[in-house]
Amino acid sequence: MQQYIEFFSSHPMLSLAWLVIAGLLIFSWVKQRISSVAQVTPTELTLQVNRHDAVVVDIRAEADYAKGHITAAKHLTAADIAAEKLAGLENKKDAPIIVVCQAGASSQKVAANLAKQGFTKVSVLQGGMGSWTSANLPIVKAKK
Numbered sequence: 001m002q003q004y005i006e007f008f009s010s011h012p013m014l015s016l017a018w019l020v021i022a023g024l025l026i027f028s029w030v031k032q033r034i035s036s037v038a039q040v041t042p043t044e045l046t047l048q049v050n051r052h053d054a055v056v057v058d059i060r061a062e063a064d065y066a067k068g069h070i071t072a073a074k075h076l077t078a079a080d081i082a083a084e085k086l087a088g089l090e091n092k093k094d095a096p097i098i099v100v101c102q103a104g105a106s107s108q109k110v111a112a113n114l115a116k117q118g119f120t121k122v123s124v125l126q127g128g129m130g131s132w133t134s135a136n137l138p139i140v141k142a143k144k
Contacts (some may be wrong), residue, residue, distance in 0.1 A: 038123040052095035068139035104128035
């Protein structure tokens with residue numbers, strides 16, 4: 001114990017950095033555990049679409065969506081979802097909805113917004129389209 005105290009007093013900046021990183025890791029872990037939005041892997045997304053008719057909602061920019069998206073994914077912006085302009089999703093409140101963004105970070109907030117609007121089975125693609133393409137899964141490009 002004495003060695004820890006000596007280390008912390010000798011290296012305050014390093015100790016502070018370690019505590020901040022540890023705190024952020026614990027915070028993100030707790031936030032993920034209490035979140036009403038689940039995360040799914042690319043494999044789980046495929047199973048959800050094939051077995052449970054899940055709806056994939058792509059919230060990336062229009063240009064990114066046109067470059068390549070998951071087959072049958074609906075394109076909606078985060079602003080559309082916040083304004084409840086859901087383009088036909090209203091009748092799918094009990095269907096599995098999987099929100100996809102580029103890296104998996106911005107989809108959390110959008111998915112939480114959908115859950116607040118009454119969608120019961122909302123999840124996000126863990127790692128976003130980056131994880132989908134890394135898994136060498138097929139994408140569809142928009143026709144010009």
